Each structure stands twice: as C-alpha cells, then as structure tokens.
Amino acid sequence: MSVLTERGNAASATLERPIAGRRSSYRLYGNPLWGYLFVGPPLIVFAIFNVWPILRGIVMAFQDYRWLVPRTQCVWCTNGLANYAELLQDDTFWHSLRVSAAYTLMYTPTTILLALLVAVLIGQVRSSRLEGIYRVICYLPVVLPVTAAVLVWKSIYDTQFGYLNQFLTAVLGIQSPPNWLGSPEWALVAAVIPAIWRNFGYDMLLFLVGLYGIGSELYEAASIDGAGAFERLRFITLPLLKPTFVLVLVLSAGVVSATEEMLLMFGSVGGPGESALTAGLYAYRTAFLVGDMRLGYAASINLVLGLIQMAMAGAVFLFFRTERA
Amino acid sequence: MIVKRERPGVLDSWLAVGVIRQLRLDRLLPNVVLTVIVLICLLPVVWAVSSSLKGAKELYQAVPSLLPAHPTLGNYTFILTRRGMEAMPQNLLNSIEVSISTLLLTVLLATMAGYGFSRLRFPGRDGLFYAITMLMFVPRAGGLMAAYELMAFLHLRNSDWGLALAFSGALSIPIFIMRQTFLALPTELEEAAIIDGANPWQLFTRIEVPLVTGGMVVVAILTFITSWGDYLFTLTMIDSPEKMTLSVAIAAISDWSSALFQSSAFATYGAQAAGQVLLMLPVIVVFILLQRWFVRGLQEGALKL
Numbered sequence: 281m282s283v284l285t286e287r288g289n290a291a292s293a294t295l296e297r298p299i300a301g302r303r304s305s306y307r308l309y310g311n312p313l314w315g316y317l318f319v320g321p322p323l324i325v326f327a328i329f330n331v332w333p334i335l336r337g338i339v340m341a342f343q344d345y346r347w348l349v350p351r352t353q354c355v356w357c358t359n360g361l362a363n364y365a366e367l368l369q370d371d372t373f374w375h376s377l378r379v380s381a382a383y384t385l386m387y388t389p390t391t392i393l394l395a396l397l398v399a400v401l402i403g404q405v406r407s408s409r410l411e412g413i414y415r416v417i418c419y420l421p422v423v424l425p426v427t428a429a430v431l432v433w434k435s436i437y438d439t440q441f442g443y444l445n446q447f448l449t450a451v452l453g454i455q456s457p458p459n460w461l462g463s464p465e466w467a468l469v470a471a472v473i474p475a476i477w478r479n480f481g482y483d484m485l486l487f488l489v490g491l492y493g494i495g496s497e498l499y500e501a502a503s504i505d506g507a508g509a510f511e512r513l514r515f516i517t518l519p520l521l522k523p524t525f526v527l528v529l530v531l532s533a534g535v536v537s538a539t540e541e542m543l544l545m546f547g548s549v550g551g552p553g554e555s556a557l558t559a560g561l562y563a564y565r566t567a568f569l570v571g572d573m574r575l576g577y578a579a580s581i582n583l584v585l586g587l588i589q590m591a592m593a594g595a596v597f598l599f600f601r602t603e604r605a
Numbered sequence: 606m607i608v609k610r611e612r613p614g615v616l617d618s619w620l621a622v623g624v625i626r627q628l629r630l631d632r633l634l635p636n637v638v639l640t641v642i643v644l645i646c647l648l649p650v651v652w653a654v655s656s657s658l659k660g661a662k663e664l665y666q667a668v669p670s671l672l673p674a675h676p677t678l679g680n681y682t683f684i685l686t687r688r689g690m691e692a693m694p695q696n697l698l699n700s701i702e703v704s705i706s707t708l709l710l711t712v713l714l715a716t717m718a719g720y721g722f723s724r725l726r727f728p729g730r731d732g733l734f735y736a737i738t739m740l741m742f743v744p745r746a747g748g749l750m751a752a753y754e755l756m757a758f759l760h761l762r763n764s765d766w767g768l769a770l771a772f773s774g775a776l777s778i779p780i781f782i783m784r785q786t787f788l789a790l791p792t793e794l795e796e797a798a799i800i801d802g803a804n805p806w807q808l809f810t811r812i813e814v815p816l817v818t819g820g821m822v823v824v825a826i827l828t829f830i831t832s833w834g835d836y837l838f839t840l841t842m843i844d845s846p847e848k849m850t851l852s853v854a855i856a857a858i859s860d861w862s863s864a865l866f867q868s869s870a871f872a873t874y875g876a877q878a879a880g881q882v883l884l885m886l887p888v889i890v891v892f893i894l895l896q897r898w899f900v901r902g903l904q905e906g907a908l909k910l
Contacts, residue, residue, distance in 0.1 A: 329755075428852075434859070593742075
C-alpha cells in the first residue's frame with residue numbers, strides 16, 4: 281500500500297519538475313484547463329445525480345412535500361420541525377423503528393461472526409484451489425440480484441411446497457416447523473436469513489483481506505513460545521483485525537434503513553401484522569405507495585435513520601479508537 | 606496482490622505426540638464446516654434452477670424434492686411467450702440495454718476522472734477527490750425521494766436512458782478504482798510522449814487508456830452487477846410494464862396480488878423460478894468467468910480504504 285502511494289507521489293513529482301528542453305509542452309500539461317476538461321463531465325453527472333439528491337433530500341426532510349398535491353411543492357420553503365413533531369406521535373413509525381432495531385440486532389452480529397468464522401476457516405485451508413472455490417461460492421450470493429435472492433427464499437419458505445420445512449421435518453426431525461411467512465413471530469426472522477445469506481460473503485472478503493495482512497512470522501513466534509490454537513486466535517488474530525472490524529461495522533450501519541428485502545418478501549404491507557415493517561419500508565410506503573405520496577414526511581423518516589446510522593458509525597470509531605494502518 | 610503463504614494452522618501443535626491425529630483434524634475440520642456453508646450458499650440457486658425445470662405435477666407434490674425427476678423447459682416458454690407475459694422479453698431487453706449503457710457511461714466517466722485526478726494538476730484536485738470518496742459514506746436521507754422529484758423534473762422517469770444516467774451518478778467507487786490504477790502506472794512512456802509534444806488528450810487516448818484496461822474491466826463488472834440487479838430505484842422510476850427491467854418484472858409476477866399474473870396457480874412457482882434463473886444467470890456467468898479480476902478490484906478498493 282505504501283509502495284503504491286510512493287510511486288504515485290513519484291509520478292506527480294516528476295511531472296512537477298520542468299522537463300528540460302520542452303517547457304511549452306510542460307506548461308500545457310500542467311495547465312489546469314486540461315484537468316477541468318477531464319474531470320468536468322464526470323463531476324457534472326456526479327453532482328446532478330448523486331450530490332443534489334442528498335442535499336435536496338435533507339431539505340425535503342423539513343418540508344411537507346406531497347407529490348400529489350402540487351401546492352405543497354416548493355424547493356426552499358420549510359415547515360420547520362412539524363414533520364418531527366408528527367413523527368413523535370406516529371405509532372406506526374415507532375413500531376417500525378422497533379422492527380428495524382430488532383432486524384439490526386439479529387442481522388449484524390450474526391453476519392459479522394459468520395463472516396469472521398468463514399474467513400478464519402478459509403485461511404486454514406491448505407490447497408489454494410480449494411480455498412479459491414470456497415471463497416468464490418461464499419461470495420456468490422453477494423452479487424445475485426436482490427429480487428432473485430429474496431424471491432427464491434420466499435419459495436423455499438413456503439410451508440407446503442417449499443424445501444425448508446420439508447428439510448426440517450424429514451432430515452432434522454423437527455415436528456412442527458414454523459410458518460415462516462405467515463406468523464408474526466417468525467416473519468422478521470424469515471426476512472433476516474436471506475439478508476445474512478446474501479451479505480456475509482462481502483464481510484468475509486474484508487476479513488480475509490485483513491487476515492492475509494497478518495504475517496505468518498507472528499504465528500510462528502507465538503507457536504514457539506508455546507501458544508496454543510485459541511491463544512493465537514485471541515492474542516494475534518483478533519487484535520490485528522481491529523481495523524477490519526471497524527470497517528465492517530461501519531459498513532454494516534447501513535442496515536438500519538433496510539427496505540428492499542422486506543418489500544420483496546412481504547409487499548407494502550410489511551408482513552403479517554406489520555411485523556416486518558422496517559422504518560425504511562415505512563418511509564418508502566409513505567412516499568410512493570399510499571395516500572398523497574408524502575415525500576417530505578418520508579424524507580424526515582430517512583433523515584432520522586441517517587442520523588442513527590451516523591451515530592452508530594461514530595460509536596464504532598469511539599469504541600475502537602484505532603489508528604488506521 | 607494477495608500471495609498465499611504457508612501458515613501454521615489454527616490447530617497445529619509442536620507436540621510430537623498425536624501429531625498425526627492433529628494433522629488430520631486440522632485438515633478435516635475446516636473443510637467439513639466450509640463444505641456445509643458452501644452447500645447452504647448454493648442451496649437457493651439450486652432450488653431455483655430445479656424449480657424452474659419442474660413440471661406442475663412435481664412442483665405441487667406433497668413432499669417437495671430437491672431435484673426434478675422429469676425436467677422440462679415448459680416454464681421458460683411460459684414466462685417468455687404466454688398470454689399475460691408479453692412484456693417479459695422486452696423487459697429482458699430493457700435490462701440488457703440499461704446495464705450496458707450504464708457500464709459504458711460509467712467506465713468512460715470514471716476513466717476520465719481517474720486520469721484527471723491522478724495525472725493532471727489543477728487547483729482543488731485532491732480536496733475534490735477526497736470529497737467524492739467521502740460522499741460514499743454519507744447516509745442517503747431522503748435521497749430516493751429527491752431523486753424522484755429530480756427525474757420527473759428532467760423528464761427522465763420511465764426511460765432507459767434516464768436510468769442509465771442516474772446509475773452512472775454513482776461514481777465514487779469507480780473513480781477511486783480508476784485513480785488507483787492510474788497511480789500504479791510508471792510514467793516513463795508519458796514523459797517520452799510529452800517530450801515529443803503530445804497533449805494530455807493524446808496521452809490519454811494513445812497511452813493511458815490501453816494500459817488501464819484491467820481497472821476498466823473491474824469497474825465494468827461492478828457496474829453491470831449493480832445495475833442489472835437494481836430493484837428499488839428502478840421500481841420507483843418506472844411505471845409502465847413495457848419499460849420495466851427484468852428485475853422489477855420478476856418481482857411483479859411473483860406478487861400474488863399483482864394484476865399482471867392472469868393464469869391460475871397452476872404454474873406459479875415454476876414460471877417464477879424460471880424468471881429468477883433468467884435474472885441470476887448473466888450475473889453468475891460474468892462473476893465466475895471474471896472472478897479473478899473482480900476479487901482483485903474489490904481488494905484494492907478495500908485495502909486502500
């Protein structure tokens with residue numbers, strides 16, 4: 281990593297020195313106009329489709345903007361904190377927040393631990409080819425389209441024709457397997473499992489990268505000093521994986537606004553008794569699927585979620601207080 | 606570049622006693638557990654493929670089986686030709702169009718920007734780059750709602766080009782990757798060309814671009830996978846069935862309250878599964894064939910983060 285940065289610096293350093301005998305072309309090369317020419321078009325697209333929605337979204341979170349009611353549509357007018365006052369009274373919102381919290385609590389530790397476990401195990405595999413195969417297959421669910429992934433699981437969950445309950449009763453001998461999609465207790469769990477299945481490969485890859493960065497000399501020295509397997513894990517692997525943990529946790533903070541999986545699995549209702557109505561889904565529903573299409577109110581919900589996300593990321597940084605390698 | 610090195614296994618021991626037993630356990634345990642996990646990873650894919658090949662009788666038998674006894678392609682013809690599914694081939698084409706336009710546009714923009722941020726000098730260059738990269742981590746509060754307003758204002762809703770443009774806005778990661786690729790290139794060729802009087806555009810097209818095709822491929826793969834599988838954004842921006850992408854269409858026909866699905870429950874799961882397989886197939890193929898490049902690109906991005 282440092283090698284590349286040095287080379288990068290060397291590259292720009294060479295260009296900063298005038299090249300003997302060709303000062304005119306050097307000046308052309310260092311002419312900022314060229315820089316703007318190359319960076320301009322991408323920046324314009326980026327600004328319009330990426331930056332503007334973020335800024336506009338934040339402003340919208342303070343407006344009572346209803347798509348189907350033209351007179352409420354304005355760019356700069358705000359109605360102060362009225363949206364948030366309404367949010368405080370909104371029972372569905374609080375319910376959805378609880379659902380999101382439950383979802384996050386089920387999803388995050390499981391995914392991270394599973395990813396860590398798989399990464400450590402893959403690190404133990406001797407044959408490079410086998411290791412490659414494991415890695416590829418574990419990462420495969422990450423690239424599958426959300427729609428296909430969730431819908432396949434939906435059909436696996438089917439109590440009559442799906443494979444899961446058949447497997448549970450026939451192979452594992454569980455007498456009455458749960459009604460995954462139909463019962464309020466299990467619906468959220470049913471939504472979490474495909475999400476874990478889909479995303480653990482990504483975290484696993486990050487852990488693998490961190491793992492490969494740990495030199496084998498440390499392990500050998502520890503072995504010579506008499507450290508057993510689990511001591512090595514505790515005192516070498518885990519501490520040295522701290523930066524990776526930080527990265528993984530910060531990236532996982534986004535799960536509080538999970539919307540797609542629930543929408544695909546249960547539709548806009550949000551599951552039996554709205555038991556799988558995450559806050560993200562509630563916001564989406566408010567904005568696009570019901571009533572006046574209250575984009576403003578939905579943006580407020582998303583803003584609250586975004587703040588929670590940033591708070592979680594901040595908490596992770598504070599908790600670990602690691603220096604970046 | 607990740608180099609696989611020999612490491613003492615977690616269960617290694619320097620004790621002579623029981624070394625053989627230890628070694629076997631050492632090799633066996635990870636592989637057994639990993640095999641189980643890998644099977645779980647593959648199960649849904651296998652289930653989708655096998656469901657798509659099952660006839661109605663097998664789909665609805667009392668005890669579901671994992672593999673079809675009498676595979677049939679009926680579900681595929683159903684989903685592509687039957688009454689009520691007329692839009693499906695068009696949806697497939699739409700997906701292909703959108704994904705390819707997006708990846709061409711993104712690769713072009715990212716390569717230009719990567720070149721500009723790494724090789725050219727202009728005021729505010731580094732600050733701008735860090736801003737673009739950090740924006741990746743900003744949570745999108747109300748982004749989708751604002752995008753809705755924006756796209757309607759630009760008359761870009763319900764259009765393939767609109768989607769492609771909007772997807773191309775996600776340039777943080779592509780620019781990052783391309784800049785890294787450019788920075789890793791030696792500058793001797795460029796310097797020689799500068800001495801010969803080349804301007805940056807010529808440098809770009811004749812020298813730089815041919816050298817960074819690796820990075821461009823990585824960006825292309827990532828962009829293809831993201832835009833092919835996108836659901837929420839496309840769902841929000843497109844209303845008419847003919848303009849939908851495959852991703853959204855498959856979800857629509859699986860929703861039992863959807864008006865698109867006219868026939869009886871007779872072929873529900875089979876046709877749905879066929880659609881899911883069609884949706885997954887290009888991604889799986891692209892992924893497995895170019896897995897080497899893909900993982901390397903992701904690792905470069907993650908390492909630098």
